[in-house]
Amino acid sequence: MLRSKTQKEILQMSKSLVQPLLPNFHKGQAGRIGVIGGCEDYTGAPFFSCHSAALLGSDMNHIVCEKLAAPTIKSYSPDLMVHPYLYELSNPEIRSRLTKDEYESLSKKSTEEILKGHDKLDELIDSFVLPKVLQLLNRIEITIVGPGFGRDPLMLKTLLRIIEQIKVMNKPIILDADALYLLTVDTKLIKNYEKAIITPNVVEFDRLSKALNIPSVLNETDFDKIVECTERLSRELGNVTVFHKNRKDVIVKKDETLVNDFKGSNKRVGGQGDTLTGAIATFVNWSYHYENNLWDTSDHNRLSHDVSLVIACFAASSVVRLAMSKAFAKYKRSLQTSNIHEFLGEAYVELFGDTDEFKL
Structure with a gap:
C-alpha cells in the first residue's frame, strides 16, 4: 500500500514515470494535451492549466475556448495553440440564428433542463462546434475540461457533449471547475469511467459529497475522516481517480490512497488550482507513456496502472x-499565479533532478 511509504520514497518511485528527452523522439511524443474551457469573462483559468503543462514538459498544448475569448488568451503567450471553437449563446454568430423567443427560452433553461434530451442547443453544437472539436480531440492524448467555462446554457451543453465524445474515444479526462459543477447536477456523468480524474477543492468536494449523500467534511478537523470521505467518493463514482485539493492533498484510486502535505503557499489566489490541473495532465500522460513502454523502463520495477496513476498525481502536487513555496518566499502577499509559473521549472529539477540529458 502506497500510504505506508514516505514522501521521499514516493517521489523516488515517481521518477520512473518522468519521460526522458531522447534524440529519437519527435514533437508530440512527450505530450499532446488539450484544455477545453475559457469564455469571454474567464480567460486566465484555461491559460494557466495549459501553460503549466507546457512548462513541465508537455510538447504540444492546445486550448479550445469560446470564440470571443480567443484573442485575449492568444495575447498571453505565443507558445500555446488556441482554437476559438466554442460559442456562448449570446455570441453574435449564434444569436443571429435564433429567433427572439428561441433565445429567451434557451437562456432561461436550468442546468437540469440543459442536460435532458436533444434540443436546439444540440443542433447548434452539431453544426458549429463538434466538427472542429472532434478533429482536434483525435490528436490529443489527455484532455482537461471545465476551466473558465462559465454557466452559459450553450457552453454547458457543449461541455456535456465533449465529455461524452471523450468517453467514446476512451481517452483520459480531467474534470475541473465548471465540469465539477456539471457533475454535481448529474453524478452519472463519468460514473465507472476509470480514465476520469476529478480535482475538487474543499467547496466543490462538499457539493459532490452532498449530491452523493456522503457526510459533509467542509469543516472537518479530523483529517482521517477527510481521507475516508475521499475514498468513499471515488467508490461512489465507480473508482474514478479523486484528487481532493485540501490543506493536504488527498489522492485516491481504488485501493490506493496518498496524502501530500508538502509545504505550499500561505497565500491563496485564483489560478493555483488550474496550474495544478495542467501539472496533473502532464504527469498522468507520462504515466500512460510509461505503461506503453515509450522508452526503456527495464531497469525499474514495473508499477501497476493504479499505482502509477496515483504517483503521477502525487508528483504533480509536489x-x-x-x-x-518558492514563489511565496519571494513575493509574499503580492504573489500571483503567474509568479508560481516562474518557479515550476526550478521546482521540477529540485524534485526530480536533471533528467533531461540525452541517453544514447
Whole structure:
C-alpha cells in the first residue's frame, strides 16, 4: 500500500514515470494535451492549466475556448495553440440564428433542463462546434475540461457533449471547475469511467459529497475522516481517480490512497488550482507513456496502472506545491499565479533532478 511509504520514497518511485528527452523522439511524443474551457469573462483559468503543462514538459498544448475569448488568451503567450471553437449563446454568430423567443427560452433553461434530451442547443453544437472539436480531440492524448467555462446554457451543453465524445474515444479526462459543477447536477456523468480524474477543492468536494449523500467534511478537523470521505467518493463514482485539493492533498484510486502535505503557499489566489490541473495532465500522460513502454523502463520495477496513476498525481502536487513555496518566499502577499509559473521549472529539477540529458 502506497500510504505506508514516505514522501521521499514516493517521489523516488515517481521518477520512473518522468519521460526522458531522447534524440529519437519527435514533437508530440512527450505530450499532446488539450484544455477545453475559457469564455469571454474567464480567460486566465484555461491559460494557466495549459501553460503549466507546457512548462513541465508537455510538447504540444492546445486550448479550445469560446470564440470571443480567443484573442485575449492568444495575447498571453505565443507558445500555446488556441482554437476559438466554442460559442456562448449570446455570441453574435449564434444569436443571429435564433429567433427572439428561441433565445429567451434557451437562456432561461436550468442546468437540469440543459442536460435532458436533444434540443436546439444540440443542433447548434452539431453544426458549429463538434466538427472542429472532434478533429482536434483525435490528436490529443489527455484532455482537461471545465476551466473558465462559465454557466452559459450553450457552453454547458457543449461541455456535456465533449465529455461524452471523450468517453467514446476512451481517452483520459480531467474534470475541473465548471465540469465539477456539471457533475454535481448529474453524478452519472463519468460514473465507472476509470480514465476520469476529478480535482475538487474543499467547496466543490462538499457539493459532490452532498449530491452523493456522503457526510459533509467542509469543516472537518479530523483529517482521517477527510481521507475516508475521499475514498468513499471515488467508490461512489465507480473508482474514478479523486484528487481532493485540501490543506493536504488527498489522492485516491481504488485501493490506493496518498496524502501530500508538502509545504505550499500561505497565500491563496485564483489560478493555483488550474496550474495544478495542467501539472496533473502532464504527469498522468507520462504515466500512460510509461505503461506503453515509450522508452526503456527495464531497469525499474514495473508499477501497476493504479499505482502509477496515483504517483503521477502525487508528483504533480509536489512540484506545484514546491513552486508555490518558492514563489511565496519571494513575493509574499503580492504573489500571483503567474509568479508560481516562474518557479515550476526550478521546482521540477529540485524534485526530480536533471533528467533531461540525452541517453544514447
